[in-house]
Amino acid sequence: PRQKSLPETMESEDSQQTSFEFLSQYKTSNPFENKYQWTPWRIFKAAIVGLTFFPLRLVVMLLTFAVLSIYIILMSPFLPKGAGTPPTSAQKMLQAPMSFAARVLLWCLGFWWINVHDKGDSKHAGLIICNHVSYADALILGWYFAPGFVAKDAVLHWPVIGKAARAMQTIFVSRKDPNSRHKTVELIQLRASNESFRPLAIFPEGTTTNGKVLISFKPGAFVPGRAVRPCAVRYPHSNLNLSACGWRKGVPENILTMMLQFYNNADLTLLPTIVPNERLQENAVLFAHQARQVLSTELKVPVTRHSYDDVWLSLTADRTHIGQTFDMNTVNKVTGLTWKQVEALMKAFHASDPDADGRITYKEYCSFLKIDPKEQRSSQLFDLLDADGSGSIHFMEYLSGLVLLSDGSHFPLAERARMAFKILDVNASGKVSLNNISKVLERNRIPATKIVGVLQQKCGGLADEENIDFDMFLKVVQDDPSLVEAPLGAALARLNGSGLIDTSVLKQSEVEEKKRK
Numbered sequence: 415p416r417q418k419s420l421p422e423t424m425e426s427e428d429s430q431q432t433s434f435e436f437l438s439q440y441k442t443s444n445p446f447e448n449k450y451q452w453t454p455w456r457i458f459k460a461a462i463v464g465l466t467f468f469p470l471r472l473v474v475m476l477l478t479f480a481v482l483s484i485y486i487i488l489m490s491p492f493l494p495k496g497a498g499t500p501p502t503s504a505q506k507m508l509q510a511p512m513s514f515a516a517r518v519l520l521w522c523l524g525f526w527w528i529n530v531h532d533k534g535d536s537k538h539a540g541l542i543i544c545n546h547v548s549y550a551d552a553l554i555l556g557w558y559f560a561p562g563f564v565a566k567d568a569v570l571h572w573p574v575i576g577k578a579a580r581a582m583q584t585i586f587v588s589r590k591d592p593n594s595r596h597k598t599v600e601l602i603q604l605r606a607s608n609e610s611f612r613p614l615a616i617f618p619e620g621t622t623t624n625g626k627v628l629i630s631f632k633p634g635a636f637v638p639g640r641a642v643r644p645c646a647v648r649y650p651h652s653n654l655n656l657s658a659c660g661w662r663k664g665v666p667e668n669i670l671t672m673m674l675q676f677y678n679n680a681d682l683t684l685l686p687t688i689v690p691n692e693r694l695q696e697n698a699v700l701f702a703h704q705a706r707q708v709l710s711t712e713l714k715v716p717v718t719r720h721s722y723d724d725v726w727l728s729l730t731a732d733r734t735h736i737g738q739t740f741d742m743n744t745v746n747k748v749t750g751l752t753w754k755q756v757e758a759l760m761k762a763f764h765a766s767d768p769d770a771d772g773r774i775t776y777k778e779y780c781s782f783l784k785i786d787p788k789e790q791r792s793s794q795l796f797d798l799l800d801a802d803g804s805g806s807i808h809f810m811e812y813l814s815g816l817v818l819l820s821d822g823s824h825f826p827l828a829e830r831a832r833m834a835f836k837i838l839d840v841n842a843s844g845k846v847s848l849n850n851i852s853k854v855l856e857r858n859r860i861p862a863t864k865i866v867g868v869l870q871q872k873c874g875g876l877a878d879e880e881n882i883d884f885d886m887f888l889k890v891v892q893d894d895p896s897l898v899e900a901p902l903g904a905a906l907a908r909l910n911g912s913g914l915i916d917t918s919v920l921k922q923s924e925v926e927e928k929k930r931k
Contacts, residue, residue, distance in 0.1 A: 639695030734764035
């Protein structure tokens, strides 16, 4: 199953919606959302576990860490030096106890048993790829395969775990070092092509999700063009999702949640090795897409275009209570906005949403702007942003409306013309006269001479009281696209002046992004 993304849908021949309507109504599953209500019954169960199983689990965990730490210190002179040094058979034997330690730690987290479904084959694969849901994922793969990993360099500073990861020849990636990614790809190539190494496990999503979708795969694992073994991890549950998302995003919260359950379920499914053909070997992105589709089919979840930029945005989304039902790949393709600009708009939207429910109702809109709800001009401005006519403005409507008004270069001219006509058509009659056009523009201190003059000339000496419909307006605008700027500028000025929309945040975020780079 595959969830259609916005750009693909926009390109379909039978689509009747504009890209503005698509973007404002576009929704995808939020991969970083994991809500859990602590009801009295759940608190009671956690308290029972806290008084019974939890102390034993904690003691065993601490003892395991202590023994593992001593073992690594004693064996470190004999273990391989660096992630690129092939281990000898004796060194592999010294690494083997790490697998047993991983299983003990899984028991401490409440995984009494782990169901393994082997659908694989006998083909060798130096690379293992897996979906990433929880911090237990690495322990499950560590127990079954005893592999090395590709991990962020921050893991090096984790007590005991950092030493164990180094002992297993984990490849560490630094986000601060511009050359780190290139070095990582070289090491992955080396490890994948040499059977002397233990297998290398990679989570190509690059972050944890709620397990309900698969986000974009980073192509790094697929650049070498070597065979990969896909593995699918599931945590079957009736109400508690163990994913490291939402309020359990941090390591302590995720681990504590697992330890306070009577027991947890985990399934590991081994899938057939994917041996790339010549086409996939030459195209890492295509290889990544195919591998993701294999996992998507096995897990029976859709795929989305969410990428690493969306991970950063998820932090702001949590704070502003805006559902991240969009992805930056789509937003950037349609609007040209960067993730820093979207982040700035999230904060501005949140300031206009007093009850923080992720939507601005007409009542909240009027209250925020301190205007009369019965005034026609008030409802017209609101209707401009309320693209789906639901009676409230959600974030994607807010974002797409702002971009279309302020800089619609990424939108087709017909869409900008439609928005401009809607602004001029104050009575929503589907027709406008030159008199009405002049009144709307002059009310916002925008000269109407040019647009009125051009319309009179193109429409054969149109009288001031005569009306034109949208089709006639569009024909004139196609000859002179600059005509849409006056009505769009008028609406933007009113929204800017109201405080609901502040286009300066876009410019500020652009400056910040340049400084950051």
